[in-house]
Amino acid sequence: MKETFRLKTLHHQGENRCDLAFLSMAEAEKIRCYHATFPMYEPTPLVSLEDTARELGLGSIYVKDESRRFGLNAFKVLGGSYAIGHYLADKLGVPAESISSGMLTSPETKRLLGDITFITATDGNHGRGVAWTATQVGMRSVVYMPKGSAKERLNNIIAAGADASITEVNYDDTVRLARAHAEKNGWVLVQDTSWEGYEEIPRRIMQGYCTMGLEALEQMPEKPTHVFLQAGVGSMAGAVAGLLASAYGEERPKVIIVEPNKADCIFRTAEADDGTLRCVGGDMDTIMAGLACGEPCSLAWDILRYCADHFVSCPDYVAAKGMRILGNPAGKDQRIISGESGASAFGCAAEIMTNPQLAWMRDALELNEHVRVLFFSTEGDTDKANYRAIVWDGRYSAE
Ligand SMILES: Cc1ncc(COP(=O)(O)O)c(C=O)c1O
Incomplete structure (x- = not known):
């Protein structure tokens, strides 16, 4: 199958048919208090990439760097x-x-x-x-x-x-x-x-991710207009999207879900939008290992259907591009070590902003020099050999 960009937009915002109680700001506060009792707890940094934003034609870019989480190199x-x-x-x-x-x-x-x-x-x-x-x-x-x-x-x-x-x-x-x-x-x-x-433990896991979302909302100097979230089974995206809806209600930012073509089960579920989950089978040999999941999390989909706006399925090379840009950002911007899944959503946005053939997506997502975009770099270089091959040797460049 030729890799390509696909977009599905849903218009369910305001229908308010999902249960957000477990992803409320008050719940998130309690969970963050729990995480803060671990001696190695520290909020991870939110990095502003001003020069890179200018270069890409965006108003501002903020990246939450989860490579610093508990010394484990990922948010999970x-x-x-x-x-x-x-x-x-x-x-x-x-x-x-x-x-x-x-x-x-x-x-x-x-x-x-x-x-x-x-x-x-x-x-x-x-x-x-x-x-x-x-x-x-x-x-x-x-x-x-x-x-x-x-x-x-x-x-x-x-x-x-x-x-x-x-x-x-x-x-x-x-x-x-x-x-x-x-x-x-x-x-x-x-x-x-x-x-x-089987919902109790996955619900708690989604709640746990709210610590990351809450920190980001507190660190942002102003409300983002767009939030990009990469998805495997969709639990992380569902948690953050639900928290955004709890925090801002109808005024929440646009939420864009990003998946690899080879494992785009949430995209396919959105495309069908008939209440039935869609799955992807086979090897799903994407470089975005953390996103190589073929069956959506049912709890997450219940949230994403109402709290996300756009669903993007993209080629593998965007993750590699995202890793390279974050590792070598423009001007005086601070570098971020980001792995394949961590850099995927950022790389996807960067490609949309720079590839003339994707102007239609830029318009559909309303991305321009005035918007404030938040990304989550959900992992660092969790596979160092591949990180080097991509960043040093240019592996997985666009054809
Ligand atoms: C680094 C990274 N980012 C994002 C995700 C996606 O999370 P979820 O499977 O909850 O969609 C994963 C999942 O393992 C991951 O490892």
């Missing part, structure tokens, strides 16, 4: 750590508001709870966050990765304390494998996507 730990914390609070019979890292890591908590094994499937970042959190609270973790996963990402998960391995199947089948092992062994599945009958 926010979800797993909150879901695990909440699960343990329930087990202890205490309100979620009262939990803290100190309480979860105490020998008394371990004595009360005994041994618990957490299991998950991941393309890297989520599994590292689950493994890290399980180790912090003195529990065991088992992590499965889809075939083709980068060795470095596997090694980082093992170093975080998990019993981790790469399977012979794609991401969605790896999720089914983890689920089967959880059921067979009585382990706790901490999956960052939901399906019928």
Whole structure:
């Protein structure tokens, strides 16, 4: 299939038919307080790229740099750590508001709870966050990765304390494998996507991502006009889009969802817009490993349908372009190390602004020299060999 740009626009804003209570600003505040109890917590930087914005024909560009999150090089730990914390609070019979890292890591908590094994499937970042959190609270973790996963990402998960391995199947089948092992062994599945009958933990994971969204809204000098969000299963995008809708109501910024052509399940679901989720199968061999998911998170779609405006499916080379620009921005702008999934939405916007053949998209998204655009660089160089091949050697340049 030839890679190309596709756009679907939905007009459901104002219909207000989704439940935003779990993504309210008040909930986000509580969750941020929980994350702030971890000694390594610090808000990640929001970087203003003024010269690059001018170069690309945008008013301003802000990039939230999640490579600084908890020393784990990606935002994902926010979800797993909150879901695990909440699960343990329930087990202890205490309100979620009262939990803290100190309480979860105490020998008394371990004595009360005994041994618990957490299991998950991941393309890297989520599994590292689950493994890290399980180790912090003195529990065991088992992590499965889809075939083709980068060795470095596997090694980082093992170093975080998990019993981790790469399977012979794609991401969605790896999720089914983890689920089967959880059921067979009585382990706790901490999956960052939901399906019928499995919603509690994915909901907590989405809530965990609100810490990132809340920080960004507080750091922004003024309200963004556009927010670009990359999607795998859509949990991160759903969480941030829901938070934006909670914060600004009808006056919220335009939300643009970005996915690779090879794994554009949210785009296809938006295109159909009939209430049924659409899936992508096969290997999904996109360079955006974190976005190589073929089945949307049902909870996230319920939010995105009403809280996102545009859905873009794009070629792989835009992620590589985004990594190169963020690593070498214009003028005096600060450089950001951003990985394939982290740079995808920024790279997509940069291509839309500079490729004359995409003027129609620029117009449709109303991107011009007056707009203020917020991006989330959701990971750093989580696959260093590929980062170098792309940034130094120009791998995956546009044909
Ligand atoms: C770096 C990065 N960005 C974005 C995403 C997308 O998140 P979600 O699967 O919730 O859509 C992922 C998912 O693993 C990721 O690792």
